[in-house]
Amino acid sequence: DAGITQSPRHKVTETGTPVTLRCHQTENHRYMYWYRQDPGHGLRLIHYSYGVKDTDKGEVSDGYSVSRSKTEDFLLTLESATSSQTSVYFCAISLSGGKDGELFFGEGSRLTVL
């Protein structure tokens, strides 16, 4: 089983505060992704990374930034959280090294912005 850990798993914060979610993998996979899941919208890509310091935007990137300084860690930051960013956030790794292979998801991080 691919080793992928998200932290924190649950967080409640207030509007305007910064939040960082961490995704940690143990198997040296090159591609990592951050998705958010909301009712009626499915899974929407926020940002993804194809290597250390190599990142690109997804379809809902506004209000989010990412960093990948090490292969194993992919951080998602909300600079100033808003209520619209209340969601479940999933990190995923590509087991095949690209777009046409299995994504393995973390267990998710539930964020509530009050």
Place this chain on the structure above:
Amino acid sequence: GENVEQHPSTLSVQEGDSAVIKCTYSDSASNYFPWYKQELGKRPQLIIDIRSNVGEKKDQRIAVTLNKTAKHFSLHITETQPEDSAVYFCAAPGTASKLTFGTGTRLQVTL
């Protein structure tokens, strides 16, 4: 970018019946079509996938069919069981190194 539409959004079937979920995609460059299952409170997990050089793929009670000309693919579940109750997502990659997901289908299998 890729646009994926999924129907229906909810589906209720009786145990033992078949279920079919359909997806359409927009980018003719897409060549990989996975299906994910997400049980309540859990992470999405890959259940089956198909590549564009194949028209159909089966794995026990589940199958996926692909029509590249019409740009649609479908998930078929036969002899449904209560443990098939979940949300199912289709996806397609387009040209970039990322998957675009459909909005999901909540399948409920009733006894």
